[in-house]
Amino acid sequence: METPVNAAAGDPTESLRTALVERADALYRDVDFNCIREWKLQNGGAKAVGFLPIYAPREIIHAAGMLPVGVLGGGDAVEIVKGDACFQSYICHLPRSVVELGLNGALDCLDGMIFPSTCDVIRNLSGMWQILFPNCYVKYLDMPQNYQNHIGGEFFERELSLLIDDLEKLGGERATPQRLRHSIALYNENRRLVEELYKLRIHAPWTVPSSELYLIVRAGMLLPVEEHNKLCKQYIDAVRASARRPMDMARVVLRGCFCEQPPLDLIKTLERSGCYIVDDDWMIVSRWIDGDVSTEGDPLANLVQAFLQRSPACPSLYLQKGKKGDALVEATRDARAEGVIFSAPSFCDPALLDQPMTLAAVKNAQIPCTSFLFAENTGQFQTIREQAGTFADAIKLS
Amino acid sequence: MTIATPLKDASQERQKAMIAEHFHKLAVAHETGRKAVYTFVPGNLTELLLTFDLLPVLPEINALQSGMRQKSGDYVQKAEKMGHSEDVCAYVKCDIGMLHSGNIGPTGERLPSPDLLLLSYTGCFTFLKWFELLKEEYKAPVAMLHVPYQSEGRITPTMRDYVVKQLKEVIIPALERISGKKYDEEKLRHHLALSAKAEDDLVHVLETAKRRPSPIDAYFGAVYYVGPIFSSFRGTTDAVEYYQLLRAEIDERVARGEGPVTPDGAMGPERYRLVVEGPPNWTSFRELWKMFYLEGAVVVASTYTKVGGVYDDGFRHDPSRPLESLADYCLGCYTNRNLRARSDMLIKYVKDYDADGFLVHSIKSCDSFSAGQLLILNQVEKATGRPGGFFESDLVDPRYFSAANIKNRVESYLQMIEQRRAAGAVR
Structure with missing residues (x-):
């Protein structure tokens, strides 16, 4: 089954939508980060700070007058020439391509890099960056695994305060409470728009192909939040005006891609195989906080509170309460999905160690599921297409 | 090359006896009213467990012993058949395979189920997932100690305070609950x-x-x-x-x-x-x-x-x-x-x-x-x-x-x- 393309020729809404997706696609393919260089030129040499998956306090970077930049790897577009020399055989692909991007100069435009405590690979990558790029500001961001305000919250607030100090020293503005409130408001709007997009997809997935949604959300990894909000709004308007028709496809939730990203062709393959992806965990930073962060009172404390209390159920965070997989079962029901596809990158410890638990929960809830592995540079999709197609057929025939 | 006759040093004999005694204590732990706390080698809090008369169990050590006794291959494959990925830590799979094969420790005696999983999250992300898995397997409570990473190559007061606070407010109360004993700093x-x-x-x-x-x-x-x-x-x-x-x-x-x-x-x-x-x-x-x-x-x-x-x-x-x-x-x-x-x-x-x-x-x-x-x-x-x-x-x-x-x-x-x-x- 091919992706439905049934818009009326010459439809101005569709033309706008095509233009928006093409813009996002161009950003996706900008593996040299030229858009960041241009932004810096246009903004009087303002600084840009990269961050690895899965979380970064983008509000703080923005409040420091800097551009937060998601560094999600090279995908299938970057040939690994030097990056392999730094790593052993058995490791996910993301660090290879990130080091490649660093060594080939693509990331020279970044004045700093934030490495969150996603896993041991990204943790160690922070140390590699300190050695390989001594002139780049490197911050390892230890996300608290204790969620009590006066323990983990206090620790995290100190971590974020240090980041504020560091970014000021790096040549940014002081992220004052006033500036931070303004940035929080912008990112609240961003999360609301992304959430709206996800809800539209749940409601009518034929109007929001996942291959488009992916590109639109991913654009937010490179664009200033103000521009990304505008892009999202325009795309949402175009979706609302869409006349696309539903197809007989299975509604599925996709899990496991929260760090190393699937190639765009993998998403297209799943759609072509008959799956409407109605929920996913791509670029989880875009949806990290459930709801708004308060703009009243102490903004830093509000960010910390939001992190402690409203972070997503994510394999990199210790699950203090509840049962593993409950969140996935709930998300599957909320999205009115008929099945779950576990799609994790090879050698991804957080995803693959989590999977037996979440998969058991899904099976216990009698939700059909299937699983496969990918790498960001996977180029052959026939097997996945057959597997996903069979899965979708089984759902539709049941 | 000539190799001389192997010798058993007294220290080796002593260690062997210590290990045998410890695993026997574990084997009869629940009969004798002792409680078993599973934890990890890096960042282990053995002195604190001893303070509460709790018995430590170290799944990493059990896994490496299984490796040396040529049992780990079967355990790993057993876990993989249960759905654990080929790509992840073999210690974890060995431990889970061993659990589903009777949980027999290195001395041939059965290991007790944990009364507490003391998740000292030190230097290894897999530890977190390992004990989440064991929590599901054993339905045992977990006490989580998050140890921050020395990303700047030094211990800062913030890091130390964070760990101490968790010890005081999370770990020690959990050990008190499990052991039924009050914390004795002396x-x-x-x-x-x-x-x-x-x-x-x-x-x-x-x-x-x-x-x-x-x-x-x-x-x-x-x-x-x-x-x-x-x-x-x-x-x-x-x-x-x-x-x-x-x-x-x-x-x-x-x-x-x-x-x-x-x-x-x-x-x-x-x-x-x-x-x-x-x-x-x-x-x-x-x-x-x-x-x-x-x-x-x-x-x-x-x-x-x-x-x-x-x-x-x-x-x-x-x-x-x-x-x-x-x-x-x-x-x-x-x-x-x-x-x-x-x-x-x-x-x-x-x-x-x-x-x-x-x-x-x-x-x-x-x-x-x-x-x-x-x-x-x-x-x-x-x-x-x-x-x-x-x-x-x-x-x-x-x-x-x-x-x-x-x-x-x-x-x-x-x-x-x-x-x-x-x-x-x-x-």
Whole structure:
């Protein structure tokens, strides 16, 4: 089954939508980060700070007058020439391509890099960056695994305060409470728009192909939040005006891609195989906080509170309460999905160690599921297409 | 090469008896009203568990013992058949496979189910997932201790405060609940003082490798030496006495000018002095060691023997600041240090122990150790001018140990040292 393309020729809404997706696609393919260089030129040499998956306090970077930049790897577009020399055989692909991007100069435009405590690979990558790029500001961001305000919250607030100090020293503005409130408001709007997009997809997935949604959300990894909000709004308007028709496809939730990203062709393959992806965990930073962060009172404390209390159920965070997989079962029901596809990158410890638990929960809830592995540079999709197609057929025939 | 008759040292016999007694206590724990707490080697809080009369169980040690007893392959595959990925840590799969095969420990007795999973999240992300999995398997409570990473190569007051606060408000209350006993800081001080004594003697033993010939192998041999202090015995009089015995034995070897003891007896002449980074392979442990000692290669320092605590930089458990000292211990474990600190440690070892070179053993299972090791290798080579080598296998998954390939690599590496010696680059 091919992706439905049934818009009326010459439809101005569709033309706008095509233009928006093409813009996002161009950003996706900008593996040299030229858009960041241009932004810096246009903004009087303002600084840009990269961050690895899965979380970064983008509000703080923005409040420091800097551009937060998601560094999600090279995908299938970057040939690994030097990056392999730094790593052993058995490791996910993301660090290879990130080091490649660093060594080939693509990331020279970044004045700093934030490495969150996603896993041991990204943790160690922070140390590699300190050695390989001594002139780049490197911050390892230890996300608290204790969620009590006066323990983990206090620790995290100190971590974020240090980041504020560091970014000021790096040549940014002081992220004052006033500036931070303004940035929080912008990112609240961003999360609301992304959430709206996800809800539209749940409601009518034929109007929001996942291959488009992916590109639109991913654009937010490179664009200033103000521009990304505008892009999202325009795309949402175009979706609302869409006349696309539903197809007989299975509604599925996709899990496991929260760090190393699937190639765009993998998403297209799943759609072509008959799956409407109605929920996913791509670029989880875009949806990290459930709801708004308060703009009243102490903004830093509000960010910390939001992190402690409203972070997503994510394999990199210790699950203090509840049962593993409950969140996935709930998300599957909320999205009115008929099945779950576990799609994790090879050698991804957080995803693959989590999977037996979440998969058991899904099976216990009698939700059909299937699983496969990918790498960001996977180029052959026939097997996945057959597997996903069979899965979708089984759902539709049941 | 002639290999002398193997000898069993008194310290080995003592350690064997200690381990047997401990596993027997575990086997009858629930009958005798004792509680079992599962925890990990890096960042273990053994003194604190002893304070509450709790029995530690270390799944990593059980997994490596399963590897040495050739049982891990079946356990790993059993876990994979249950849905655990081929790509993840073999220790975890070995543990889960063992659990589903009767949970028989290394001495042949059954291990008790945990009364508490003490998740000391130190230097290894997999620990977190491992105990989430065990929580599902055993339906046991978890006490989580988040130990921040030393990303800047130092312990900050914020990190220490965070750990101490968790000890006071999360860990100790959990141990009180499980044991039914109140926290007794004086008792903790007593155990910490015993730890410090044993740590002194361990450091003395490890540092004898600076001599020529080295009286010990500080990797293959030293994994036995660190056994008691890395596992259930730190903070006990048993450990103090074991390390006194071991120290006396090694000092005697020094006095006699002897090299290390191997499984085949005394090693022949010392031809190569090496530093090794990374854990050993356990399924072919002796085969791997033999590749070294038959060539006259002795490991004079290793980082694996620091995963359960780094003591040769002066750290000691300190009874005068009990919780702060436990926090510093956790924060200071080897894999909780950043890559620059790890490189610096290796550089120091190569220089201080006058090594001819260093080898990296990259472990498929262990990103904590392995991610970035080739950059470490590059750094150490640059700083010391000594050649580095690299080989790969796994901890307890025998499918990833290719003996011929590794032997070829080790021999080629030693030949390279020989050639560089001939060229005058290495002594």
